[in-house]
Amino acid sequence: MGIPEPSISADEMRAWAxxxxxxxxxxxxxxxxxxxxxxxxxxxxxxLLRIGEAGTVGRRMTDIADSLTVxxxxxxxxxGQLERxxxxxxxxxxxxxxxxxAHITPAGLDLLRTGIPGYVDLVREMLxxxxxxxxLMTVTEILDDVRRQLKEQPKRSTYRRARRSVAxxxxxxxxxxxxxPTTE
Amino acid sequence: MGIPEPSISADEMRAWAxxxxxxxxxxxxxxxxxxxxxxxxxxxxxxLLRIGEAGTVGRRMTDIADSLTVxxxxxxxxxGQLERxxxxxxxxxxxxxxxxxAHITPAGLDLLRTGIPGYVDLVREMLxxxxxxxxLMTVTEILDDVRRQLKEQPKRSTYRRARRSVAxxxxxxxxxxxxxPTTE
DNA sequence: TATTGTTATACTCTATAACTATA
DNA sequence: TATAGTTATAGAGTATAACAATA
Numbered sequence: 001m002g003i004p005e006p007s008i009s010a011d012e013m014r015a016w017a018x019x020x021x022x023x024x025x026x027x028x029x030x031x032x033x034x035x036x037x038x039x040x041x042x043x044x045x046x047x048l049l050r051i052g053e054a055g056t057v058g059r060r061m062t063d064i065a066d067s068l069t070v071x072x073x074x075x076x077x078x079x080g081q082l083e084r085x086x087x088x089x090x091x092x093x094x095x096x097x098x099x100x101x102a103h104i105t106p107a108g109l110d111l112l113r114t115g116i117p118g119y120v121d122l123v124r125e126m127l128x129x130x131x132x133x134x135x136l137m138t139v140t141e142i143l144d145d146v147r148r149q150l151k152e153q154p155k156r157s158t159y160r161r162a163r164r165s166v167a168x169x170x171x172x173x174x175x176x177x178x179x180x181p182t183t184e
Numbered sequence: 185m186g187i188p189e190p191s192i193s194a195d196e197m198r199a200w201a202x203x204x205x206x207x208x209x210x211x212x213x214x215x216x217x218x219x220x221x222x223x224x225x226x227x228x229x230x231x232l233l234r235i236g237e238a239g240t241v242g243r244r245m246t247d248i249a250d251s252l253t254v255x256x257x258x259x260x261x262x263x264g265q266l267e268r269x270x271x272x273x274x275x276x277x278x279x280x281x282x283x284x285x286a287h288i289t290p291a292g293l294d295l296l297r298t299g300i301p302g303y304v305d306l307v308r309e310m311l312x313x314x315x316x317x318x319x320l321m322t323v324t325e326i327l328d329d330v331r332r333q334l335k336e337q338p339k340r341s342t343y344r345r346a347r348r349s350v351a352x353x354x355x356x357x358x359x360x361x362x363x364x365p366t367t368e
Numbered sequence: 369t370a371t372t373g374t375t376a377t378a379c380t381c382t383a384t385a386a387c388t389a390t391a
Numbered sequence: 392t393a394t395a396g397t398t399a400t401a402g403a404g405t406a407t408a409a410c411a412a413t414a
Contacts, residue, residue: 015323018328023203026204098390098391099390124196127203135326139202140195144198257406280372282412
């Protein structure tokens with residue numbers, strides 16, 4: 001009766017549900033928060049963060065795409081949105097005429113300065129205030145390791161169409177990680 | 185120079201990045217996998233899972249919306265898609281004439297039977313094969329606790345528009361968790 | 369009056385593939 | 392030939408608010 005018994009253990013499914021739901025809840029809240037505070041979606045804010053982190057040298061489009069859950073055409077669209085708001089400026093790369101470097105503008109920097117504190121507070125309130133520091137470190141160690149493994153995979157921007165296996169879909173998706181502000 | 189120093193510790197930010205990216209990578213892969221194998225998005229598959237889990241009694245629309253990252257109008261749209269594919273059937277609730285109960289059809293059950301093994305395999309390959317059972321249990325305990333706390337918040341379906349604080353956005357988002365197949 | 373669910377509108381985003389230009 | 396990036400098109404999804412019906 002009902003759906004078939006999954007071949008995965010109940011423990012594993014609870015783990016996946018906890019990871020999945022916790023992450024989604026916080027991401028959803030962050031998206032709402034950022035739309036209100038700075039008028040960008042979480043995805044756009046992350047892109048801007050990546051560009052802002054690069055400082056004055058800017059960042060290549062492909063380089064950005066490789067670290068995010070966007071296809072290259074999707075990135076073109078989103079960076080276009082940021083450029084329309086004058087938060088970002090695109091310029092041809094000096095060394096490779098095929099490449100484009102995205103630079104953050106003063107307005108873009110201002111927006112980051114406005115948005116980051118709320119973003120960071122939200123994540124802390126929803127996540128870290130509910131965890132001991134020991135638990136925090138434990139989760140980080142474990143998940144950071146998994147994440148690193150998943151990212152050691154073919155880049156999404158280089159991906160070429162072909163019949164996909166589950167493994168390939170996984171490998172492909174490894175490049176689809178979202179950006180997050182780093183403290184360094 | 186560059187973006188301002190976040191007020192959150194580097195440890196905390198690494199934790200958030202690990203959680204965020206790991207979850208996104210696997211979700212992205214699962215979405216691709218399910219589109220290929222059964223022609224549904226991950227979001228649609230989750231909705232179908234929730235309805236399927238309810239068995240022959242079906243499940244109220246609001247009840248479904250409260251456990252997912254969809255607004256009620258969004259759920260109406262997605263369930264409409266599922267109904268168009270004849271995977272689901274909507275009927276008025278016998279006890280409350282305002283309510284609608286979604287029932288899974290035989291075709292819907294077949295689709296779940298087809299899609300679940302690949303979904304489950306993918307999650308295991310990407311996540312659990314890289315974790316010891318002890319680590320798995322540790323992460324689950326910690327995150328499951330956080331998730332439960334986040335979900336003890338006002339329901340999304342009941343949400344009424346108002347000026348939002350960060351805390352409210354968080355509370356609101358607590359209802360936005362994604363569904364995951366349970367083994368029981 | 370509050371809740372359930374749907375609808376309508378407009379908009380944002382994504383997928384896909386084709387296309388240009390450079391390496 | 393492969394890579395970088397853009398574009399074009401169409402379709403999918405979302406947010407918002409308004410709406411009808413019932414509690």
